[in-house]
Each structure stands twice: as C-alpha cells, then as structure tokens.
Amino acid sequence: MELEFAYSIQRSVKRRKLTITVERDRSVVVHAPVGCSDEQIEKVVTAKRQWIYEKIGHPQKYQDLPHAPGKELVSGESALYLGRQYRIEIVNSGFKEIRFEQRFLIPDSPLDKRAEALRNWYIQRAKEKIVPRVLQHARQLGVNVSKVKIADNRYRWGSCTMNDNVNFNWRLIKAPMFVIDYVIVHELAHLLEANHTPSFWNIVRAQAPTMDKAKNWLKENGQILEQSI
Missing domain, CATH: 3.30.2010.10 (Metalloproteases ("zincins"), catalytic domain)
Structure with missing residues (x-):
C-alpha cells in the first residue's frame, strides 16, 4: 500500500525496538535498531499508518505562520x-x-x-x-x-x-x-x-x-x- 507521507529513518546501536514519532512540524521519524531492514520498517510503518495519519492531523502539530514576524534585535523591539x-x-x-x-x-x-x-x-x-x-x-x-x-x-x-x-x-x-x-x-x-x-x-x-x-x-x-x- 502506497503511503501518503514520507518518513526518515534513524538507526542506533543502542536501540532495542522500533518506535515512530511525529514531530511538531509533522515530519515522521522512525527510530530503529541497526539490524532492522528497510523492508521491516516499511511493514511496521504501513501497519501504523492510521495512527500516523491521526498524529499528523493533530491540532497541536504546527501550522505555518501566516506572515513572518519580521522582528530584529534592535532597540524598541x-x-x-x-x-x-x-x-x-x-x-x-x-x-x-x-x-x-x-x-x-x-x-x-x-x-x-x-x-x-x-x-x-x-x-x-x-x-x-x-x-x-x-x-x-x-x-x-x-x-x-x-x-x-x-x-x-x-x-x-x-x-x-x-x-x-x-x-x-x-x-x-x-x-x-x-x-x-x-x-x-x-x-x-x-x-x-x-x-x-x-x-x-x-x-x-x-x-x-x-x-x-x-x-x-x-x-x-x-x-x-x-x-x-
């Protein structure tokens, strides 16, 4: 099944199990043990896709600011x-x-x-x-x-x-x-x-x-x- 979101993978020798986080900017990050293959990761991500969709759509995840604040480090700011x-x-x-x-x-x-x-x-x-x-x-x-x-x-x-x-x-x-x-x-x-x-x-x-x-x-x-x- 084709996913409607991209995800990045971070592997660590200290990690024992795979976890998925959806950061505040809606990026999806998979934290995996070193020995975990791309195929295994894709299978888990696909199985968790509904949960990921819900997290991506959560209201506490960021929306872009409508305008740049434009503040500078000057007197009066x-x-x-x-x-x-x-x-x-x-x-x-x-x-x-x-x-x-x-x-x-x-x-x-x-x-x-x-x-x-x-x-x-x-x-x-x-x-x-x-x-x-x-x-x-x-x-x-x-x-x-x-x-x-x-x-x-x-x-x-x-x-x-x-x-x-x-x-x-x-x-x-x-x-x-x-x-x-x-x-x-x-x-x-x-x-x-x-x-x-x-x-x-x-x-x-x-x-x-x-x-x-x-x-x-x-x-x-x-x-x-x-x-x-």
Whole structure:
C-alpha cells in the first residue's frame, strides 16, 4: 500500500525496538535498531499508518505562520523570557555580555552577533533554571535521573533515553514556568510509564495540575518559541 507521507529513518546501536514519532512540524521519524531492514520498517510503518495519519492531523502539530514576524534585535523591539515580553535596548556601555534588568541590555554589534549572544544567554538561563527544576520534580516523583542536558532539539521540547538521561530544548526558557514544569514532568513520567497510557497522564496531572493550561499554551505559542526573538 502506497503511503501518503514520507518518513526518515534513524538507526542506533543502542536501540532495542522500533518506535515512530511525529514531530511538531509533522515530519515522521522512525527510530530503529541497526539490524532492522528497510523492508521491516516499511511493514511496521504501513501497519501504523492510521495512527500516523491521526498524529499528523493533530491540532497541536504546527501550522505555518501566516506572515513572518519580521522582528530584529534592535532597540524598541522585545524578546520573550519566562512567558513575558521584555524590551530590548542596544547599548554602548563597554560590557560584552547581555544583561537583564527587567529589559534586555544587548551590547552594540552586528545583528548576527546579537542573535548569537541572545541565544547563548537563553541557554545559560535554561541551565540555571530548568536543571534544578528537573532534579526537584525527579525527587518528588521518586525517579532517578542519570543526566540532565539542555539541548538544541528544534522540533522537540523534551526527550528521555533508555539510560535515564533527560534532554530539554533550551527554547523552553522563553515559556512560563508552569509550561516548563509540565514538559519536565511529562518526560520524567516516561521513566515510570513508557507509553501515553491513562496511568501516564494521571502521573503527569498529579505532579503538574496545570497540565491542560500548559498544553494549550504550547499549542497557541509553541512556534513563537522557535523564532530568534
């Protein structure tokens, strides 16, 4: 049977079973063990096609923005941080790194250097604020986390591995804390329940009672987090 969607394959020597994910941009990715042939993968994908169609059509998957935002890192614009927009000021005061004083004070430099500086600032804040929250929620859930990593997974907010490592997209630092907490709990709950069963969602809701609000926020604002400002 001919499929109406394309999919990519990522093989890993550490992977023991085949899984399929539909990313937020509607791309379909098959994660497979090294020894899994293309024919075996195609058979599984075909068998799961109805589930994949449903995921591709899910309302939380991205729609293209109707117009490019057109924002630049210049004085008078604003940038997101923890769910709020803060004014940007380009300054010539001699310091080399971004300062945050209820507004972004960004050293004057070429636009690409300003974007790089803001990205680095976000990543550092994500390490400072997200990692401790992960450890706190892990203690409350009674799960052991081997390593917490702030990553650059553009189409995934968080992920966990078979080795009990958890990864979180640095762009989450732009979202409100209740959204960050929901994503953290979502990934940690997978250490207790691998699949999205009713039991899994009960765990998440108990630890993150604003789960529905957070999911709606990501649905409405998720694509904005991926913009540079």
